[in-house]
Amino acid sequence: MMSVTVSAPGKLFLLGEHAVVYGGQCIVTAVNARLRVTLTQHSETDQAPRLMIDAPDVDLEEWAVPLQRVVDRGGFSGPSAFIESCVSVFYRYHPFVSGLHVETNSDFGATLGLGSSSAIVAAMLYGLGELFDMQLTRDELFEMGIEAIQQVQKTGSGADLAAAVYGGTVYYANQQPRQITPLEVESLPLVAVYSGEKAGTVNYVRQVRTLHEQLPDIINPVIDTMLAVVEAGRTAVESRDWEQLGRLMNIQHGLLHALGVDTVALATLVLIARSVGAWGAKLSGAGGGDCAIVLVSDEQRAQVVEALRDMGGEVLEIEMNAPGVRIEV
Numbered sequence: 032m033m034s035v036t037v038s039a040p041g042k043l044f045l046l047g048e049h050a051v052v053y054g055g056q057c058i059v060t061a062v063n064a065r066l067r068v069t070l071t072q073h074s075e076t077d078q079a080p081r082l083m084i085d086a087p088d089v090d091l092e093e094w095a096v097p098l099q100r101v102v103d104r105g106g107f108s109g110p111s112a113f114i115e116s117c118v119s120v121f122y123r124y125h126p127f128v129s130g131l132h133v134e135t136n137s138d139f140g141a142t143l144g145l146g147s148s149s150a151i152v153a154a155m156l157y158g159l160g161e162l163f164d165m166q167l168t169r170d171e172l173f174e175m176g177i178e179a180i181q182q183v184q185k186t187g188s189g190a191d192l193a194a195a196v197y198g199g200t201v202y203y204a205n206q207q208p209r210q211i212t213p214l215e216v217e218s219l220p221l222v223a224v225y226s227g228e229k230a231g232t233v234n235y236v237r238q239v240r241t242l243h244e245q246l247p248d249i250i251n252p253v254i255d256t257m258l259a260v261v262e263a264g265r266t267a268v269e270s271r272d273w274e275q276l277g278r279l280m281n282i283q284h285g286l287l288h289a290l291g292v293d294t295v296a297l298a299t300l301v302l303i304a305r306s307v308g309a310w311g312a313k314l315s316g317a318g319g320g321d322c323a324i325v326l327v328s329d330e331q332r333a334q335v336v337e338a339l340r341d342m343g344g345e346v347l348e349i350e351m352n353a354p355g356v357r358i359e360v
């Protein structure tokens with residue numbers, strides 16, 4: 032095969048963010064905003080094989096580097112980091128000699144916090160597997176993806192990667208061995224709203240870790256309660272008990288607030304959504320900005336959406352429970 036296009040979904044955290052970092056569990060759902068990658072093999076006769084990238088979302092145009100330099104390196108940074116890291120991990124399993132052109136485009140920019148880095152990792156590795164005719168299982172893809180992410184950033188539970196690789200709504204346990212369980216649910220009555228601020232996940236994970244180290248007797252019980260909320264949330268999702276799930280989302284938001292990752296914009300959106308009839312609302316992800324999610328019935332949806340917009344929220348036209356990484360035709 033000379034060229035292949037694959038896509039992977041973004042994600043939102045239903046429950047368990049931050050707690051999952053400490054060997055805990057969470058529930059994530061894939062969203063139908065997707066990132067697409069086209070991979071093309073290049074045979075260059077006049078020079079050594081190169082890795083070439085065109086990724087306008089991260090301001091990379093006609094970017095190129097000798098392939099050998101990528102595969103010889105261990106750590107990566109900058110806008111090309113995740114792509115380079117995937118190439119180096121894949122190369123360890125399957126060395127190749129051709130040049131490679133990578134072109135990306137996405138339904139969401141890097142700004143919304145929908146997980147563009149995990150989507151790029153899932154899409155890159157799946158695409159490379161297809162291009163070089165390796166039948167990678169989802170479990171293998173996931174393990175390679177974790178390696179690729181760890182070469183770029185030391186933190187990361189892998190939950191967002193699980194959503195990108197497996198799709199749907201997954202219960203994810205960050206233990207050895209990792210447990211990834213798809214939850215049986217056809218759709219989730221959620222609205223996603225962008226708070227207008229971009230959050231730096233790594234900084235917030237660090238901030239919570241520091242708080243945890245400073246006040247372990249106080250923060251450990253918060254994390255334990257989050258984990259209890261995830262377990263109850265799993266049952267609520269599986270039995271489609273939306274009132275209960277809403278209640279649990281509200282509790283998780285309160286616990287995230289206690290960890291210091293809430294913002295004025297997120298809190299405002301969450302409180303307004305609840306006040307006009309949502310079952311529940313919370314921030315999604317590390318906090319400090321990005322998106323909130325609102326669980327709401329079909330009957331109340333229009334009035335919730337209007338209230339969120341009145342408060343300056345950008346309501347995203349996305350569906351949850353989307354398929355995982357796949358070939359695009």
Ligand code: PMV
Pocket residue numbers: 044047048049050051052144145146186187188189190191232236315316317318321
């Ligand atoms: O900010 P996001 O959407 O990338 O989510 C981060 C979730 C954390 O649990 C805080 C970190 C992680 O690696 O799971």
